[in-house]
Amino acid sequence: MTIYIFNPEHDLCLANGDRNFVPPSSALAFARSGVGAMRIIYGDNAVVIAADDYKSWRQNHPHVELNAVVPWGWNKQLKQTLLRQGMELEILPDDRKLESIRKLQHRTTVLPLQPHAWSCCSVDEVRQVLTKNDSIVLKAPWSGSGRGIRWVDGDLSQNDISWINKTVSIQRCVIAEQRKQVTHDFALEYVIKDHKVHFVGYSLFETQSGVYRCNILLPDDDICKTLQISDGFKTMLAKWLELYIAQTYEGYVGIDMYKTPSGEFFVSEMNLRHTMGLVAHQYLLRHPEAYGTKWNPEL
Secondary structure (H helix, E strand, O other), X not given: OEEEEOOOOHHHHHHHOOOOOOOOHHHHHHHHHOOHHHHHHHOOOOEEEOHHHHHHHHHHOOOOOOOEEXXXXXXXXXXXXXXXXXOOHHHOOOHHHHHHHHHHHOHHHHHHHOOOEEEEOOHHHHHHHHHHOOEEEEEOOOOOOOOOEEEEEOOOOHHHHHHHHHXXXXXXXXXXXXXXXXXXXXXXXXXXXXOEEEEEEEEEEEEEOOEEEEEEOOOHHHHHHHHOOXXXXXXXXXXXXXXXXXXXXXXXXXXXXXXXXXXXXXXXXXXXXXXXXXXHHHHHHHOHHHOOOEEOOOO
């Protein structure tokens, strides 16, 4: 059978990089309370647990043959936790694959899709970006869910400088993006299998200061009408994923984007894992009566 792991602490583990990293208790609590998110994708009968609960699950199911593990996202900390819980090494990905996922998740990977963003390896380089852009957003290369983001207007504060120096020393650089007004946040959801990229659907969501708040449950056609976006965009991103991601990664991918008041579209980030946008997309398919509502699995 296949067992599914809900590990929403994944982004924190990738950013830290240490297989022995201990995520905050709030993230681990959500991992236990939010297992239903994976069942929305894989069905009500899917066996979904938090990583720390595998040992007790195995004790209650000693004769079940386990042949696959599908987590929210793969990282070294998850693998180490499952090994400590008694999971067999043979069904877990090797460290080279996990390191490849982490390398691809570094924000510099998507810079070719972001003409409005630059990799900066020093405070001076960030200041050079600021000379041409009065307002910017600084992002740590490994971060997610609104963490590792700083908003800068005019000049760098001493706290900004300290953060830049620390982040560069640990993550090689920081990403400086032009700060733009946003009318809509949305994502394109894909799945990669056998080196082929398949489009799953769109998701429309709301953020506050870069932090995810909720999804707006609309079908793909309605989202495209709201955004006034063509299918050519999803085809272009699929081709990029096939060229640069699909040869070494398999699983779900979400590419977050936003639209500005002038009607321009910009790539915000890429997530090599399951996403709340994917969950929301599947939820609406199962619950069409939720059309048009705002949805957050934590609410």
